[in-house]
Every structure is written in structure tokens, then in C-alpha cells.
Amino acid sequence: MNANGPQSALMEQAVRMALTNIRDTAGGPFAALVVTGAQVVAEGVNAVVPTNDPTAHAEVVAIRSACASLGKVSLKGYVLYSTCRPCPMCLAAAHWAGIDRVYYALTSDDAERMGFQDAHLYEMMTDPGAAHSPIPVQMPSPQAGEIVTTWLANPDRAMY
Amino acid sequence: MNANGPQSALMEQAVRMALTNIRDTAGGPFAALVVTGAQVVAEGVNAVVPTNDPTAHAEVVAIRSACASLGKVSLKGYVLYSTCRPCPMCLAAAHWAGIDRVYYALTSDDAERMGFQDAHLYEMMTDPGAAHSPIPVQMPSPQAGEIVTTWLANPDRAMY
Numbered sequence: 001m002n003a004n005g006p007q008s009a010l011m012e013q014a015v016r017m018a019l020t021n022i023r024d025t026a027g028g029p030f031a032a033l034v035v036t037g038a039q040v041v042a043e044g045v046n047a048v049v050p051t052n053d054p055t056a057h058a059e060v061v062a063i064r065s066a067c068a069s070l071g072k073v074s075l076k077g078y079v080l081y082s083t084c085r086p087c088p089m090c091l092a093a094a095h096w097a098g099i100d101r102v103y104y105a106l107t108s109d110d111a112e113r114m115g116f117q118d119a120h121l122y123e124m125m126t127d128p129g130a131a132h133s134p135i136p137v138q139m140p141s142p143q144a145g146e147i148v149t150t151w152l153a154n155p156d157r158a159m160y
Numbered sequence: 161m162n163a164n165g166p167q168s169a170l171m172e173q174a175v176r177m178a179l180t181n182i183r184d185t186a187g188g189p190f191a192a193l194v195v196t197g198a199q200v201v202a203e204g205v206n207a208v209v210p211t212n213d214p215t216a217h218a219e220v221v222a223i224r225s226a227c228a229s230l231g232k233v234s235l236k237g238y239v240l241y242s243t244c245r246p247c248p249m250c251l252a253a254a255h256w257a258g259i260d261r262v263y264y265a266l267t268s269d270d271a272e273r274m275g276f277q278d279a280h281l282y283e284m285m286t287d288p289g290a291a292h293s294p295i296p297v298q299m300p301s302p303q304a305g306e307i308v309t310t311w312l313a314n315p316d317r318a319m320y
Contacts, residue, residue: 007299015303022310026318029311049318052227054235054257055220067212075214083307085296089252092281094294096249097214102296105304114311115319121252125285134254136245136262139167143175144265147243150182151189151274158186158209159275 006038010081011105013040018058018083021045029114032058032090033081034066034099041078042066058082059090063097073160074098084111087118088125096160166198170241171265173200178218178243181205189274192218192250193241194226194259201238202226218242219250223257233320234258244271247278248285256320 010033017031028046035041044062048054059082067073076098080086084106086094094102111118151157170193177191188206195201204222208214219242227233236258240246244266246254254262271278311317 008301011299011301012303015301015307018307019310022307022314022317026316028320029307029317048233048256048320052231052233053224054227054233054320055215055224055253057256060215064213064215067214071212073208073212073214080294081299083301083304085298087252087256088248088285089256090249091284091294091296092247092249092252093215095277095281095284096208096217096247099294102294103299104296105299105301106307107298110308114308115317117255121255122285124255125248125251125282134240134251134259134262136251136264138245138267139171139241139263139265141168141171141175141243141265143172144243147175147178147182147189147266148270148274150179154182156186157182157189157275160188160208160214 007103010035010038010040011083011103014081014083015105017043017045026050028057028116029083030058031083032062034062034075035079035081036077042069055089057087057090059086060093063093063099067097076100079103084108085118087111087116088121167263170195170198170200171243171263174241174243175265177203177205186210188217188276189243190218191243192222194222194235195239195241196237202229215249217247217250219246220253223253223259227257236260239263244268245278247271247276248281 021027030046042065044058047056085104108118190206202225204218207216245264268278
């Protein structure tokens with residue numbers, strides 16, 4: 001077995017999950033695994049439509065499941081396998097979870113071919129001046145500064 | 161009342177929620193509302209630490225709650241109010257939900273002052289070559305192309 005054997009087997013497992021998700025559910029064509037070593041600690045498939053949850057991308061589902069079953073918020077040292085390059089939501093979710101590395105098979109262009117605006121979303125991130133939805137508009141609030149001072153003054157604040 | 165009156169009142173409501181979240185829970189200093197007209201359809205506060213869910217940012221919590229209570233995946237026509245500029249995860253979540261507009265008070269620099277890597281995350285999106293975690297690495301899979309063909313061949317595929 002070559003050095004990539006176990007990794008390839010994990011990606012193939014994710015690919016099979018995505019195919020099953022297309023065939024057996026109303027979910028999207030994506031699957032993901034959270035892995036440590038060769039051990040899968042959580043699986044996720046896209047469940048946006050079946051669960052009415054626009055955030056239920058495979059990667060987010062897998063990350064949430066891993067943290068729930070491990071009882072912790074940090075997945076530092078864990079690896080994410082995804083059948084497709086994570087969209088900005090999922091890549092940022094992996095970052096917040098402390099995941100070091102993401103392996104993916106299909107590209108954002110493949111996702112676009114399947115009808116999903118992944119490449120478009122990366123453009124939205126890199127060109128905030130472009131006419132994309134949603135449009136972030138700052139609405140200064142006289143009170144909002146108190147959030148910063150209250151947070152920084154709280155010795156019990158839990159960081160993540 | 162000036163034209164911004166109702167909008168300012170909604171932002172102030174979110175600010176009060178964030179302050180309460182700091183004082184009364186182990187959650188982060190962020191809150192968000194999903195709004196139509198002047199009606200709040202869902203609220204969210206950061207619950208990452210209390211729920212062991214790294215995706216439980218205020219905006220994601222509010223979006224998930226809105227979709228669950230409305231029983232639909234699309235929030236087209238709804239507006240998101242957030243006490244802070246959404247991080248890439250939350251901005252992309254708003255995009256996937258079909259939200260047209262996001263009002264925010266504090267900036268990503270304010271978030272950085274509070275200890276959160278929001279500005280850093282935007283850099284990660286705009287400069288994929290930079291040494292940021294997580295590192296997305298493509299692992300081509302011979303089987304993965306079947307996901308694309310199977311998806312496109314499925315007449316019942318549900319888009320969102």
C-alpha cells in the first residue's frame with residue numbers, strides 16, 4: 001500500500017457517502033469526515049433541504065457532530081476530508097474548530113457545474129465591493145462599543 | 161422618528177442581547193436578529209463554548225432558528241442584523257440562506273480587539289496561498305467524478 005493508501009480509502013468512503021446521499025435523500029451531493037489518524041470520529045452529508053437548514057453542509061454537519069460526540073469545541077489535530085473543496089462557510093467553520101488540514105476531491109468549479117455558487121462565494125469574499133448578495137452595510141451603534149469594553153473587562157471570558 | 165429609527169432600535173436590541181450574553185452565559189460577545197420589515201423572526205447569540213459547537217456564531221444560530229421556525233430553507237427578503245460584521249462563515253451562511261442585506265455595528269477589527277480572528281479569516285479567504293490554517297489540499301479521487309454525473313443525472317435533485 002502506498003503512502004496515500006489510507007487517505008485515499010477515507011476519501012473513497014466520503015465519495016460513497018455523497019453518492020448514497022444523492023440516491024437516498026433529498027440532500028446535496030457532498031459528504032465529509034472528521035478524522036484522527038485513520039479513525040473516523042464523525043461523518044456528515046449535506047442535509048440542507050431535508051432539514052431546512054442552509055448551514056447543514058456536509059463539513060458543518062461533520063464538525064458539529066465531532067464536537068458533540070467528543071464534548072469539546074476544538075478539533076485541533078483533526079483532519080477534515082470533504083468530497084468537494086469547502087465553501088467559505090465550511091472553510092471558516094474548519095478554522096474556528098481548529099482543524100489543521102482539509103483534504104478535498106472535487107473543486108469549486110465542479111460545485112458550480114453541479115449548480116452551487118461556491119466559486120462565486122469565494123469571489124464575494126475576495127471582492128467585497130462587487131455587487132453580490134448579501135450586502136454587508138455598517139450601521140454604527142452608539143451602544144455597541146460597550147460590547148467591546150464589557151467583554152474585555154470580563155475576567156471569565158471563554159475564548160475559542 | 162427619522163428613517164433609521166426602527167433599524168437603530170433593532171440594532172440596539174441586538175447590542176443588549178450581546179451584553180446579556182457576556183454577563184449571563186459563557187457565550188461570546190455577539191448577537192444577531194433575522195428580521196422582515198420591523199418584525200424579528202429569530203434571535204441568536206454566540207453559543208460556541210456553552211454548546212461545544214464552533215459553528216454556533218450568533219448569525220448562524222439566528223439563521224438556523226429562523227429557517228426552523230419558518231419551515232423553509234430560504235430567507236430571501238429577510239435582513240440580518242448583527243452586532244459585529246459577520247465572519248466569512250456567517251456571511252457565507254447568510255448568502256446560502258438567500259439573505260439580501262446584513263446590517264452590522266462593530267467591525268472585524270473590533271472583533272480582533274476582542275480576541276477573535278475575524279480579520280485574519282478574511283485574509284485567509286483573499287490569500288489562499290498564505291500560511292493560514294486550515295490548509296485545503298486537493299486529493300484527486302478517481303471516483304469523485306461520479307458524484308457530478310450522478311447529481312446532474314438526477315431529475316429530482318433539490319437545489320437551494
